[in-house]
Amino acid sequence: MPTLRAVKRRIGAVKNTQQVTRAMKMVSAARMKKAQLNMERARPYSGKVAELLQHVLPSISRDTHPLLKIHSPIEKAGFVIITADRGLCGSFNTKIIKLAENKIAETGKEKCSLICIGRRGNDYFRKRGYNVIGSYVNFFNELDFGHAVQIVEQINNLYVKEGLGEVHVIYNRFKNMLTQELRAERFLPLLLEENESVKYEQCLFEPGKPEIVHSLVPRHLNVQMWQYLLESNASEQTARMVAMDNATTNAEDLLKRLQLTYNKTRQAVITREILEVVSGAEAMKQ
Known part of the structure; x- marks a missing residue:
């Protein structure tokens, strides 16, 4: 005894x-409310930009913009892995890392280049010998749209100059207080599938669809990456509060x-x- x-x-x-733990719960709850509000405010805009692009792209050639070109066969692939900078958030980081490892294994470790957003993912993949070519850490507390633009610039350069076949983003999408949905979405090349639920027959595109695409594609990618960061941040704060x-x-x-x-x-x-x-x-x- x-x-x-x-x-x-x-x-x-x-x-x-x-x-x-009680103090951390209170801090995470306050941060979660702010992160959730920012994420929900950005969703309508990012959704509308994507809808417009889905209508314009099917009617133009992939040669219109370098980010639309398909690099075939796919010899190299890029993965943007969004984790947290800190732990104490349950299985938030481990689930993302596990999904990323599975996706990388499907392509082949030697063919993959990684951009790690968040210290946890960056440390994990660097220690295990993965080809980490970009790291972005310690900015979630001061999250800014400029961070998304900076990340997208690196991705675009790699896709155009290094000839990456595909770029995928692995992150957590916020659903509700109890659920965060693991996602692995293709970021590049952009899909040319028209969304039949959205109709723009009465719209006149000026000065023309190619010119609009040159302006809209970079904006869409920046906004989409910003949405990924906001979704991940809201999911992280929620997971930490629950934990x-x-x-x-x-x-x-x-x-x-x-x-x-x-x-x-x-x-x-x-x-x-x-x-x-x-x-x-x-x-x-x-």
Whole structure:
């Protein structure tokens, strides 16, 4: 049976940990609300830009823009992997990393170039010898549209100059407070499939579709990457808030068990001391 001092020391340690997890839960809840608001505000715009592009692209040639060209056969592929900079967010990072490893294995590790957004993914893939050609860390607390533009510029240069066959983005899409959806989406080359649910027959495109494509493609890619970052940030903060809430609840349950152990141990000590006193008194009578 553990000593009273050991149990008391452990109770103190659990209480200190519970204070930390409770504080982190409150901080994550505040950040989650802000991240979720930014993400929800950006969704309509990114969706409309994508819809317009889906209508324009099928009617033009892929030679119109270098980011529309298909590099065949696919000898090299790029993966943009969006994780968090920190842990303590449940399985948020591990699920993304596992999905990324599976996708990379399908293509072939030696054929893949990685751009890691977030310290967790960057550290993981660098230590395991993957070809990490771009790293973006420690900017989620000060997330800015310029970060998305910077990342897209590197992706575009790699696609055009290095001849990457495809570029995929692996991230978590926010669904609700309890669910984040793992996604692996093709970023380049852009699809030329028209969305039949969106009709623009009455629209007149000026100065012309090729000119619009040259302006719209970079804007679409920047906005889409910005949306990926916002979705991932909202998912991360939600996952961390839930993880810290679970940790706080588990700490409370553990404290109850430790307090019960403490009481039992204390009772055993008192009982033993009483028996020793009684035994001593009996010995003195004899």
